[in-house]
Amino acid sequence: MINANLSMKNIMSFIVPITRFNRGEANKIFDEVNETGIKIVLKNNIRVGVLVEPGQYDEMVEMLEDYALFFEAEQRLNKVKPEETISEMQVMKDLGIRELDLEDINVELE
Numbered sequence: 742m743i744n745a746n747l748s749m750k751n752i753m754s755f756i757v758p759i760t761r762f763n764r765g766e767a768n769k770i771f772d773e774v775n776e777t778g779i780k781i782v783l784k785n786n787i788r789v790g791v792l793v794e795p796g797q798y799d800e801m802v803e804m805l806e807d808y809a810l811f812f813e814a815e816q817r818l819n820k821v822k823p824e825e826t827i828s829e830m831q832v833m834k835d836l837g838i839r840e841l842d843l844e845d846i847n848v849e850l851e
Contacts (some may be wrong), residue, residue, distance in 0.1 A: 753778060755779055755780060755781050756779070756781050756783055757770055757773070757780045757782055757783070757792075758782075758783050758784075759782055759783065759784040759789060762782075768794060770792070771792070774793070774794055775794055777792045778793070778797050779791065779792065779793050779794065779797070780792040808851070812830045
């Protein structure tokens with residue numbers, strides 16, 4: 742992500758006027774995106790787009806997906822009524838599972 746302590750010169754390096762695209766400099770601009778991580782495209786001094794390096798884009802999408810899952814889990818937890826739940830011990834008892842049975846099991850969570 743972009744460092745919060747940027748100088749004006751550094752900030753200007755992230756800005757690209759749309760006229761550079763019109764002049765056929767797209768390849769050069771995309772190379773710059775890969776170097777800087779981001780470019781803000783301006784048309785008539787108004788932001789019309791943001792170009793982001795693919796890896797950074799993937800990170801942002803993953804963060805949004807994680808947030809959506811967290812939000813969904815939080816909503817579900819808020820709807821749970823304690824009297825409608827079953828304890829872990831009761832589930833294990835109902836299924837005939839002992840603590841000893843779980844000792845050698847490796848579980849990998851994402």
